[in-house]
Amino acid sequence: xxxxxxxxxxxxxxxxxxxxxxxxxxxxxxxxxxxxxxxxxxxxxxxxxxxxxxxxxxxxxxxxxxxxxxxxxxxxxxxxxxxxxxxxxxxxxxxxxxxxxxxxxxxxxxxxxxxxxxxxxxxxxxxxxxxxxxxxxxxxxxxxxxxxxxxxxxxxxxxxxxxxxxxxxxxxxxxxxxxxxxxxxxxxxxxxxxxxxxxxxxxxxxxxxxxxxxxxxx
Amino acid sequence: xxxxxxxxxxxxxxxxxxxxxxxxxxxxxxxxxxxxxxxxxxxxxxxxxxxxxxxxxxxxxxxxxxxxxxxxxxxxxxxxxxxxxxxxxxxxxxxxxxxxxxxxxxxxxxxxxxxxxxxxxxxxxxxxxxxxxxxxxxxxxxxxxxxxxxxxxxxxxxxxxxxxxxxxxxxxxxxxxxxxxxxxxxxxxxxxxxxxxxxxxxxxxxxxxxxxxxxxxxxxxxxxxxxxxxxxxxxxxxxxxxxxxxxxxxxxxxxxxxxxxxxxxxxxxxxxxxxxxxxxxxxxxxxxxxxxxxxxxxxxxxxxxxxxxxxxxxxx
Numbered sequence: 001x002x003x004x005x006x007x008x009x010x011x012x013x014x015x016x017x018x019x020x021x022x023x024x025x026x027x028x029x030x031x032x033x034x035x036x037x038x039x040x041x042x043x044x045x046x047x048x049x050x051x052x053x054x055x056x057x058x059x060x061x062x063x064x065x066x067x068x069x070x071x072x073x074x075x076x077x078x079x080x081x082x083x084x085x086x087x088x089x090x091x092x093x094x095x096x097x098x099x100x101x102x103x104x105x106x107x108x109x110x111x112x113x114x115x116x117x118x119x120x121x122x123x124x125x126x127x128x129x130x131x132x133x134x135x136x137x138x139x140x141x142x143x144x145x146x147x148x149x150x151x152x153x154x155x156x157x158x159x160x161x162x163x164x165x166x167x168x169x170x171x172x173x174x175x176x177x178x179x180x181x182x183x184x185x186x187x188x189x190x191x192x193x194x195x196x197x198x199x200x201x202x203x204x205x206x207x208x209x210x211x212x213x214x215x216x217x218x
Numbered sequence: 219x220x221x222x223x224x225x226x227x228x229x230x231x232x233x234x235x236x237x238x239x240x241x242x243x244x245x246x247x248x249x250x251x252x253x254x255x256x257x258x259x260x261x262x263x264x265x266x267x268x269x270x271x272x273x274x275x276x277x278x279x280x281x282x283x284x285x286x287x288x289x290x291x292x293x294x295x296x297x298x299x300x301x302x303x304x305x306x307x308x309x310x311x312x313x314x315x316x317x318x319x320x321x322x323x324x325x326x327x328x329x330x331x332x333x334x335x336x337x338x339x340x341x342x343x344x345x346x347x348x349x350x351x352x353x354x355x356x357x358x359x360x361x362x363x364x365x366x367x368x369x370x371x372x373x374x375x376x377x378x379x380x381x382x383x384x385x386x387x388x389x390x391x392x393x394x395x396x397x398x399x400x401x402x403x404x405x406x407x408x409x410x411x412x413x414x415x416x417x418x419x420x421x422x423x424x425x426x427x428x429x430x431x432x433x434x435x436x437x438x439x440x441x442x443x444x445x446x447x448x449x450x451x452x453x454x455x456x457x458x459x460x461x462x463x464x465x466x467x468x469x470x471x472x473x474x475x476x477x478x479x480x481x482x483x484x485x486x487x488x489x490x491x492x493x494x495x496x497x498x499x500x501x502x503x504x505x506x507x508x509x510x511x512x513x514x515x516x517x518x519x520x521x522x523x524x525x526x527x528x529x530x531x532x533x534x
Contacts, residue, residue, distance in 0.1 A: 035327040035350065037472045038229035050328050050348035051369070096489070098496050136351030136364060148355050149463040156467055160475045164482050171486035177497045191498045 006187040007204060015186055017070045024064035025166060031057040032159055058135050065128045072121060078108045079118065084199075085111035105198035112172070119165050126158035226334035228326035240336035244403035245376060245387060246410055247311050248441040249451065250417055250425070251397035254279065254293050254309040258389035258398060262291045265377065265388035285312065287365030287372040291389060294452035310440065310451040311389070311398070314361045314374035316340045318434030321460040322371075324468050325356025331371075338403065338437035339378045344370040356468070358433060358458035376437065406439060413441050432459035 010018070031053045034043035044053040084104045088095070088111040091103045095112075109117070133143050133151035140148055173180045178192040193201035201207065225236045263269065270288035275281065279295040291313035298306040320340045323332040331346035332353060342353070342362070349369035353362040362371045377387035385391070386400040399409060410427045417425035426445025429435050440454070448454040 037476055038231050038327070038329055039476065041229060041327065041329055044348075050346070054348040054350045096493065098493055134351075134355070136349070136354075137369065140351060140354075145355070145360065146461070146463070149461050149467070152352070152355055153463050153467040156472070156475075160479070163479055167479065167482040167486065171489070174486070175490060175495055177495050189498060195498050196496075 004190075006189050007193050007201070008186050009182040009188045009193070010186045012186065014071075014074055015183055017067060017074065018183055021064060021067045021071055024060055024067060028057060028060045028064050029159075029163055029166075031060060033163075036156065036159070055137075058131055061127060061131050065124055068120070068124050075109075075117065079114045081111065081114055082107075085114060088112075106196075106200075107203070108197055108200040110197075116165055116169055120162065123158045123162040123165070126154055127162065130155040130158065223336040224333045225336045226320075226323055227330050228323045228332040229329040236336070238336065242338040242403040243376075243381060243400065243437060244338065244406040245316075245390060245438045246399045246401075246406040246441065247438065248397045248399075248410075248413055249308065249310055250413070250422070250441060250443050251395045252293075252309045252311065253395055253397075254295060254307070255394060256281070256293050257392045257394060258311055259289070259291055259293060261388040261392035262374070263289075265380070266290065266375070285361065285363055285373075287363045287367075287370075290314070290372065290374040296450060296452050298450055306443075308443075308451050310454060312361075312452065314340065314376070314438065315359050315433070315458075316374075316376055316437035317358075318436065319460065321356035321358050321433070321464060322353035322362055322373075323356075324460060325352040325464055327352055335378065337381065339376045339381065340437075341375050341378050342371055342373060344368075344372070347371050356460065356464050358455060358460060374438075403435075403437065410439065410441050417441070417443060428454070430455070430458050432457050 030043050031047050033040045034047070034050075034053050035041075035057070041050075044050045047053040047056050084106060087104045088106060092112070094101060094103055095110075130151035132139050133148055134140060134155060143151075173183070176196065178188055179196075182188045182192075190201070190205070193204070223236070223238050223240065224234050227234045268288045268290065270282060270286055273282045276283055280293070282289055282292065285292050291311055294310050294312050296308040296310070298308050300306055316339055318338065320332065320334060322342075323334060323340065326332045327350060328346050328348045331343055331348065332340065333343060334340050347370040349364060349371070351362075351364050351371070353371050354360075354364070362373045364371050377385070377389075380387060387398075390398045390400040399406065401409070407427065407429070414425045414427065422443045424444050424446040426442060428440035428442050428445060428448055440448075440451075442448060442451065444450050448456050
């Protein structure tokens with residue numbers, strides 16, 4: 001076994017796509033939060049004032065959706081829920097405590113990452129559709145007032161769920177050392193892959209030997 | 219404008235200045251006296267220096283067809299056939315109702331773009347307007363319009379500039395039949411009550427005042443011959459309220475959502491403090507490779523062109 005040879009987890013296109021979406025999310029999130037609650041209206045100053053925030057937000061949102069679709073096309077196959085995922089979710093309390101007893105080996109993504117993927121997809125779709133309806137400059141005149149009111153509500157709700165999900169996503173990156181590197185430069189260590197994504201590790205390395213899963217960690 | 223203290227302000231969570239007491243004003247529109255001459259529309263355009271584009275005649279007396287950013291008041295004509303077969307021409311001067319609980323103000327995300335004065339006038343401050351159109355979403359009467367020229371919202375100001383200096387609104391000033399009157403809200407209610415007694419004595423049993431409770435009352439009120447069915451008057455809402463969807467969108471849910479987002483960030487921070495990060499131990503103390511053992515990396519396949527039949531399993 002060569003423990004020093006790292007594994008490429010994300011190639012350059014995948015990484016770039018992810019970070020384009022991430023940057024657009026931050027911009028859409030900040031401009032959206034400016035209009036979400038008066039306490040955050042000052043964020044509109046980051047975009048050149050209230051009118052510019054209103055003008056830019058929907059365009060940023062549409063761009064985010066388009067690039068997010070790129071991520072969906074790249075990763076959706078790896079995000080099907082499997083039997084192992086249900087077991088993983090039942091053991092999520094162990095995972096949260098950095099313990100590994102009874103936590104099943106997982107593939108490229110664990111159940112938490114998969115749920116995040118599908119939650120993001122639903123939120124993005126709701127945001128796109130409701131956002132078009134409440135896009136006053138171009139589209140709102142095409143819709144009835146009740147549809148617009150419902151869309152305004154759904155837009156805020158989906159944005160709330162999306163932001164919460166991304167908070168979890170960012171924290172998971174900070175918590176699990178090595179995962180930010182996977183998305184920044186693309187490489188993970190073999191030990192990292194074996195520990196966090198054992199089935200994926202065996203798949204990409206062709207390693208048939210059962211891993212050291214279940215070994216107690218400190 | 220000390221005479222028009224602001225007592226409510228859009229997208230503002232603290233209490234605005236509200237010490238001074240002021241009498242609420244109201245405009246009373248008596249639909250039973252209106253002759254549909256549109257002098258009020260002209261007076262509004264003239265005083266506010268608005269010149270809407272000349273449109274087309276669509277075969278009705280409504281002209282223009284709808285309120286716009288440059289038409290803040292509009293006569294809406296309804297031909298109503300009564301049960302006894304007689305025709306009634308119901309004419310309603312449409313425009314902002316200046317609600318005590320304005321849906322536009324509740325929905326507006328821009329601090330100070332919509333204000334309510336102590337005298338009850340609801341005013342748009344276009345300088346602070348960002349053009350999102352949420353006021354339209356919030357309004358139960360379908361009044362605000364976004365201008366295609368400057369993307370700001372406009373509507374009737376109840377001539378707040380005139381009222382400030384003790385004048386009546388331009389439409390009131392010009393009305394030739396006295397169908398539009400202006401004064402304190404209490405006076406207008408008394409005036410309306412007298413009109414309603416008169417109307418009832420002349421056979422309009424259902425005559426009444428339109429001052430809907432659902433929006434806390436309005437500072438533009440109607441005397442209607444058919445107060446039991448306001449809908450007759452070109453769709454005047456029977457029981458206008460701020461839509462529950464808007465209430466949910468702009469109500470208690472938003473501070474709760476902010477709190478939840480903040481809590482999520484804090485939860486992450488304290489998880490890190492209490493449980494700590496997940497590190498892969500081997501990364502920090504890599505197990506040194508044993509030189510005596512020949513290592514085979516199964517992911518590495520070596521192709522040696524010097525060996526014949528190089529298609530097969532070839533590993534170093």
